Amino acid sequence: MKANCYIHPTxxxxWVxxxxxxxxxxxxVINRETGGYHGQNLLRCCPSCxxxxxxxxVSGSMKPFWKRMDKxxxxxxxxxxxxxxxxxxxxxxVLRGMPMGWLLxxxxxxxxxxxxxxxxxxxAQGDLxxxxxxxEALTAGVGAVLAQVVLFILLGVAGIFIGAQLGGAAMIIYGIVVMFFLPSMLIILVMDGNPFRAMNPASFMxxxxxxxxGYFIMWLFLLFLMFAPGSLLYLVSEYVPTFLxxxxxxxxxNYYMLVAYHLMGYVLLQYHSELGYDIDYEDMKDSDKVSVVKADNRATEAAKHTAFLFTEGKHDEAIEYISRYQALEGEFSRELSERYFALLKIKGEKDKLVAHGPxxxxxxAENNxxxxxxxxxxxxxxADPGFSPEPGALFKIAGWLAETGNPKGAINAYGKFTKSFPDNRDVPIAYFRAAQIFNDRLMNPKKAKSILTGLLKKYPAHDIAPKVKNYLQHIGG
Ligand SMILES: [Zn+2]
Ligand SMILES: [Zn+2]
Incomplete structure (x- = not known):
């Protein structure tokens, strides 16, 4: 069962x-703490309900195994x-050739x-x-090894039986068939634990x-992996001592076996929903994808809920929801604020837009x-030419306007700044910058001079005064 995110169709x-x-x-999804676990466990809640x-x-969101072969x-x-x-x-x-060595x-x-x-x-459980x-699972795993040994013995006995009854050719065909289905049998064994059921053709076929x-790709890969190191070793075996x-x-x-088993486990994980294999989210330890998730704060919850309403086209409801949120909680996050602003813009709510703007x-501005x-x-x-943000943001915006080739807008913003916040400590700098723009960008040295002389008169002892004098001389010359 695969579905796309309701809000992000791609x-x-x-989570359903x-x-x-x-x-x-x-x-x-809205991440909420379950409580009692010190935030260890989170509840993923529907952003709507x-x-x-x-x-x-994870079937859909996982990297397919052929894209992480190196791993x-x-x-x-x-x-x-x-x-x-x-x-x-x-x-x-070392034990080879020793008496009773075979047992060890x-x-x-x-x-x-x-x-x-x-x-x-x-x-297969998601721990990569x-x-x-x-x-401790290793000491408890005797049954698992036994199950595999039983599986291998049964397959071997069947092969000998087929060979004896039908001849060598039949045995070779049997061998090829077994090789093709062996990964399937091992995967079933992991899911089920019963070697006899793993050998049931109805299941493994x-x-x-x-x-x-994907199964065929995995099989080819396993085959290649089995033969590549083997043949390499075969080529050099003449030249190296027996022990080595x-x-x-x-x-x-051993290396091959580990890679092969890890791969089979991953295939089971990747296709777990097709195969009906259950995986617990809490067991997922996939360095590829799981990042630390914290519980959402109220603003993030509100933003997620609003995103849902937005997707549904319920703009009025979303605006009303955020207004209520603001009355109750006050704090806006950037995400929530941006969404609210976008909604107000769509609905053409000029008054609310101007009220929320600051x-x-x-x-x-805080995030640049x-x-x-x-x-x-x-x-x-x-919406309102008389609009003004808070001084910190306005000062930054004025600078950005100048930077982005909007000198008139910048002068307007600096003017707004000096008028609306005459006591702000950055007012002299705002005057100075405005004068610079008049002189350098708008080719109006007269206006620049009048601003600067006024500035010196008003703030003769300010830190910026020497700089202003210097600049004035530069214009005057
Ligand atoms: Zn989504
Ligand atoms: Zn729901």
């Missing part, structure tokens, strides 16, 4: 609301798996299989980091069809959002 909807049935992306939603999985190769290169696979290969090579070697292989199987399971060597082309050959063979074998401009601030300032000025 994004996957990961039980009330309205809409799906939402992670940015659209405000009720907790349920997770429908599969590097998976064993972490301390835990690397030490394990090298150690096991080393002791296996079998146990070592079982340990490796156990670890790989846990890696598969963890990956290799398991620790002291992971259906799985590749449910996955589709044995050891390297073990290292490659709040938005403060937030934009130049283009947006100039745009909003222009909208407010269009």
């Amino acid at each position: 994004r996957d909807g990961e 609301c039980p009330e309205c049935g809409n799906a939402f992306c992670p940015d659209c 405000l009720v907790p939603t349920s997770w429908v999985g 599969f190769f590097t998976y064993p290169f972490h301390a835990n798996p690397l030490i394990l696979l090298v150690t096991i290969a080393f002791f296996s090579a 070697r079998m146990l070592l292989s079982a340990a490796m299989l156990n670890y790989a199987y846990l890696a598969l399971r963890r990956t 980091t290799p398991p620790k060597m002291y992971d 259906a799985l590749p069809f449910r996955i589709g082309g 050959n044995e050891f390297l063979d073990g290292v490659f074998g 709040i938005l401009l403060d937030l934009l 959002a130049k283009a947006k601030a100039l745009d909003a300032y222009g909208v407010c000025m269009g």
Whole structure:
């Protein structure tokens, strides 16, 4: 079941609301603390109905496995798996040819299989980091290893039986078929735990069809991975001592197994909704995608709720909602303020636009959002030429207007500044800048001079006075 975010049609909807049935992306759901867990667990709530939603999985939003091949190769290169696979290969090579060595070697292989199987399971559950060597699930995993051994033995016995009954050619065909379906069987084994059910053709033959082309790609990759290091080693085997050959063979074998099991786990994760495999959101430890999510504050909640109303085209309702929010909470976030402003603009609510302008401009100026601030300032000025933001924002905007090739607008803004906030400590600087614009940009040295002389008269002891005198001489000359 795949749906897109109700608000962002190009994004996957990961959270579905039980009330309205809409799906939402992670940015659209409202994050609320469950309480008692110190913010560890969050409830993802519907931005419309405000009720907790349920997770429908990551299938759609995950990177497909063929786009992260490099990660599969590097998976064993972490301390835990690397030490394990090298150690096991080393002791296996040492034990070769010793009396009773085969028994110990079998146990070592079982340990490796156990670890790989846990890696598969963890990956399938969304944890893409290799398991620790002291992971308690490893000691509890005897059943899992046994299940796999049983599966392998059953497959082997069936092969021998087919060979004996139908001859060598039939056995080779059987071998090819088994190789093609073995990943399918292992995936079913992880989901189900029962080796006999994994060997049921109705199950293992259906799985590749449910996955589709992805299964074939995975299979080719596994095949390549199996033969590449093997043939490389075969080529050099003549030139290396037996022990080293044995050891390297073990290292490659273990490495291959880990990569292969990790890949199979990832395929299960990627296609979990097609395969009906349940994954808990809290188990996801995917370094690729999960970032730390905090509970939303009231302003963010309000912005998300407004975004929903906006998508529905309920502009009046959204404006009313924000007005009520403002009366109750007061605090605006930049996101909420921008949305409110956009709504007021659409509805042509000039009075409210001009009234909200200073709040938005403060937030934009604070974040140095130049283009947006100039745009909003222009909208407010269009609605009411007498409009004025707060002094801090107005001073910044005047500078930005000058910077962006609007000298007249800048002079108007500086004029507004000196008139509306005559006691502000930046007033002399505003005069000075206005004079500079008159002289440099508007080619009006007369006006510049009159402003500067007035400035010197009014603030003779100001820090800027020497600079002003210097500039005056420059014009006068
Ligand atoms: Zn809902
Ligand atoms: Zn969204």
